[in-house]
Amino acid sequence: MAPILEVRNLTVEFDSGGGTVHAVNDVSYTLEEGQTLGIVGESGSGKSVHVLAMAGLVPQPPGRIVSGEVLYRGRDLLKMSEAERRSIRGREIGFVFQDPMTSLNPVLTVERQLVEALNRHMGLTGKAATRRAIELLEMVRIPDAARRIRNYPHQFSGGMRQRVMIAIGIACDPNLLIADEATTALDVTVQAEILELMQDLKRENNMTVIWITHDMGVVAGLADTIQVMYAGRVVERGPIDDVFASPRNAYTWGLLQSLPTDERRQMGRLYQIPGAPPDLRDPPPGDPFAPRNRFATDRCHTEMPPLRPVEGGAPGHMVAAWYDLPKLLADQNGAGA
Ligand SMILES: Nc1ncnc2c1ncn2[C@@H]1O[C@H](COP(=O)(O)OP(=O)(O)OP(=O)(O)O)[C@@H](O)[C@H]1O
Ligand SMILES: [Mg+2]
Structure with a gap:
């Protein structure tokens, strides 16, 4: 249709x-x-x-x-x-x-x-x-x-x-x-x-x-579908369950981390995305979220990532990112951070 x-x-x-x-x-x-x-x-x-x-x-x-x-x-x-x-x-x-x-x-x-x-x-x-x-x-x-x-x-x-x-x-x-x-x-x-x-x-x-x-x-x-926007761009999009379970853009991940769940409330640990959105009169070169993104690579600071299908992801799951977020998160957890 x-x-x-x-x-x-x-x-x-x-x-x-x-x-x-x-x-x-x-x-x-x-x-x-x-x-x-x-x-x-x-x-x-x-x-x-x-x-x-x-x-x-x-x-x-x-x-x-x-x-x-x-x-x-x-x-x-x-x-x-x-x-x-x-x-x-x-x-x-x-x-x-x-x-x-x-x-x-x-x-x-x-x-x-x-x-x-x-x-x-x-x-x-x-x-x-x-x-x-x-x-x-x-x-x-x-x-x-x-x-x-x-x-x-x-x-x-x-x-x-x-x-x-x-x-x-x-x-x-x-x-x-x-x-x-x-x-x-x-x-x-x-x-x-x-x-x-x-x-x-x-x-x-x-x-x-x-x-x-x-x-x-x-x-x-x-x-049923979520679309995340940052600095006037679509940075991630996909079936809601897939995006919530496995976000691929660090900004989406930050938004999900900021959700006040009971557990987070009890632990007194509510996450806040650091920094502020860019000035849209003079957006940074590259990925506009890079300056706030602790996972950013060099490429993120210089080149804009296109929105493309997530490799091995659910049908319709799209992301704009140069990094592999699930891998970075796994490494981070593995390192006990
Ligand atoms: N009439 C206007 N003149 C100049 N700039 C504008 C005008 N309307 C919107 N903008 C700018 O366009 C950008 C996008 O604004 P928009 O209202 O779409 O944001 P938003 O995502 O809806 O935010 P919010 O969550 O606060 O509603 C902002 O930087 C805003 O300042
Ligand atoms: Mg608005």
């Missing part, structure tokens, strides 16, 4: 005071129908910008889509007219943006925004549309939905606003949902409920999902 989404060599830059910010660098990946892709990476790794590019919402200027294609069922989202894009957005691709102001219109009530989408994409009008809108708010656990629906976005708390955004994202049963930090401000119980709702929607509608989050735990619970 043809993939539902194909991102090819996407590169996005911003002009900023101090030079050009290389926000998204040659990002390529494909997404199969029904797949759930979790994208993780530190702040500033280009996660949101790459989603904004797909939605045609990179502010230009200062932004610039330097190159690339984003094929949704074979049609390039980057080359569509605004009208074509609007007809796809909502009905075929539901977006939940990280910035509420991108998802929500501050001068319209939540009811107006939901009803408008239901009307445009699903042909629902009048009472039927309102009924469905209330149902959607109930699905994302907004209490007193029939009353709250008449509120404006600013009348909701941050967490409630996030739920409204999710409701809008899933309102028209999209084939593909792209959610950027959609549950970050929610408390753990509500987050678990929303993630369960996502699982249900996936099952019922065979929805394909891209779920962007800082939280490796969320990725583990929801995604």
Whole structure:
């Protein structure tokens, strides 16, 4: 089956005071129908910008889509007219943006925004549309939905606003949902409920999902495939179980080491990746993670590793690294470090 989404060599830059910010660098990946892709990476790794590019919402200027294609069922989202894009957005691709102001219109009530989408994409009008809108708010656990629906976005708390955004994202049963930090401000119980709702929607509608989050735990619970981004690049990608069991990029390994397991908590040993992400106006030559990577070889400091299939790894497991991480870890453990 043809993939539902194909991102090819996407590169996005911003002009900023101090030079050009290389926000998204040659990002390529494909997404199969029904797949759930979790994208993780530190702040500033280009996660949101790459989603904004797909939605045609990179502010230009200062932004610039330097190159690339984003094929949704074979049609390039980057080359569509605004009208074509609007007809796809909502009905075929539901977006939940990280910035509420991108998802929500501050001068319209939540009811107006939901009803408008239901009307445009699903042909629902009048009472039927309102009924469905209330149902959607109930699905994302907004209490007193029939009353709250008449509120404006600013009348909701941050967490409630996030739920409204999710409701809008899933309102028209999209084939593909792209959610950027959609549950970050929610408390753990509500987050678990929303993630369960996502699982249900996936099952019922065979929805394909891209779920962007800082939280490796969320990725583990929801995604079948994980993609790790660093400095605007994909540095590792693969089936979730394989990547968790045997990460091949030192940055992925660091993220997994930082996960607060019970054992680590008890031992009082929570790992933190040393250093800070690079300045994207002047990224280091070679592998951008090299300066923070204790496993880095000389080559890492001078030459950019391409994303390639992991030797002897699970199908679909890809890594960008010059070193053999499992071997290095085994050596390290062997040396009793
Ligand atoms: N409008 C803009 N003008 C200039 N630079 C921008 C703009 N938007 C984003 N950037 C830069 O692009 C880079 C990638 O940002 P992006 O928002 O995609 O990161 P992110 O991975 O989503 O981070 P977070 O986890 O904090 O949401 C950052 O260096 C950011 O400063
Ligand atoms: Mg972001």
